[in-house]
Amino acid sequence: MIEAKSLTKRYGEKTAVAGLSFTVRPGVVTGFLGPNGAGKSTTMRMILGLDAPTSGQVTVGGKRYVDHRAPLHQVGAMLEARSVHTGRSAFHHLLALAATTGIPRRRVEEVIDLVGLRQVAGKRVGGFSLGMCQRLGIAGALIGDPHTIILDEPVNGLDPEGIRWIRNLLKSLAAEGRTVLVSSHLMGEMALTAQHLIVIGRGRLIADTSVEEFTGRASRKTVSVRTDEAWRLGPLLAGPGVSVTSGADGGLEVTGMSCEGIGRIAAEHRIALSELTSHHASLEEAFMELTDDAVEYRTTRSKA
Numbered sequence: 001m002i003e004a005k006s007l008t009k010r011y012g013e014k015t016a017v018a019g020l021s022f023t024v025r026p027g028v029v030t031g032f033l034g035p036n037g038a039g040k041s042t043t044m045r046m047i048l049g050l051d052a053p054t055s056g057q058v059t060v061g062g063k064r065y066v067d068h069r070a071p072l073h074q075v076g077a078m079l080e081a082r083s084v085h086t087g088r089s090a091f092h093h094l095l096a097l098a099a100t101t102g103i104p105r106r107r108v109e110e111v112i113d114l115v116g117l118r119q120v121a122g123k124r125v126g127g128f129s130l131g132m133c134q135r136l137g138i139a140g141a142l143i144g145d146p147h148t149i150i151l152d153e154p155v156n157g158l159d160p161e162g163i164r165w166i167r168n169l170l171k172s173l174a175a176e177g178r179t180v181l182v183s184s185h186l187m188g189e190m191a192l193t194a195q196h197l198i199v200i201g202r203g204r205l206i207a208d209t210s211v212e213e214f215t216g217r218a219s220r221k222t223v224s225v226r227t228d229e230a231w232r233l234g235p236l237l238a239g240p241g242v243s244v245t246s247g248a249d250g251g252l253e254v255t256g257m258s259c260e261g262i263g264r265i266a267a268e269h270r271i272a273l274s275e276l277t278s279h280h281a282s283l284e285e286a287f288m289e290l291t292d293d294a295v296e297y298r299t300t301r302s303k304a
Contacts, residue, residue, distance in 0.1 A: 001025055001026055002023065005056055006019050006055065007056040008056050009039075010054045016039045017203040019204070028196050029170050029171060029180045029193055029195055030180060030181050030198060031198070032184075033184070033199045034200040034291065037202075038200045039202070041152065046058055047060065048150065049066040060075050060148050061074055061147060071144075072143065073147075075146050075148045076146035076149050077149070078140065079150075083137075087125075089125070090117050090132075091121040094108045094139055103144060111140075111142050115136070116165070117139065131158045134154060135162070149181070167192060190211075191282065191283040191284075196211070199214070199287070199291065201293070207290065214290075215280045215283055221255065221280055222278075222279045223258070223276065224251055225251055226249070226274045227251070227273050227274060228272070230250065230252050232271060233269075237254055258278070262276060
């Protein structure tokens, strides 16, 4: 379990993390989300003892990271996949890492097979692609068979097979009762992988909730309607705060009105419906809406 209490980090006049409190519980994959500059990397560095908090504290398994006698057995982390000596082979990189905590050679062999690097284990890391470096970084995070796993953008550079592999791996680790914290900008992948979300913006907590509850908070909810009399129903539904558009299948897509409201109007005008389905916003849509005020770096739309 990871517990942050009033975690704050300042760099001069800039506050990167401001009074952040949350708990990452074992048994589920927790997604750590936020716009660029939100303070995610700073928070993860404080969890791992790489940066000291200005105030507040964060513990892993009830202790600060630096207080664990054998931290690789407690916490496995990957913050930067390419932070590897490029002249070493993948095998010798992991072997050197294992030697720091007395981890046996057989465990090195196990994680090499686990991440699918057996065929390139003897090659120098300097020639690795980003996807291969990601696999090596994940192997390093898992080498101590830790109770807690922290990964920053683990799917970057992976091909579709690799993305499915890491998704299933993270879910299996959580199913074993481990604590799994994953940061990513890929909302579609987070929607498939995470069960819980911690969302921050400008160093402050925006949400600490399940994926379902988070998407449900977004205001953009669409109702799909199918009827042979769409030409009649559409004008009846349109009004202030209600948008009605034609779907690709000839039905209607309605925002700003509930299924109950649509059904009531259809019944009043004796219009038979063959479909009436409510769709919540996607994780990406909910994220964009609920973090809009916390975006630090904005682009301007160029003129055509």
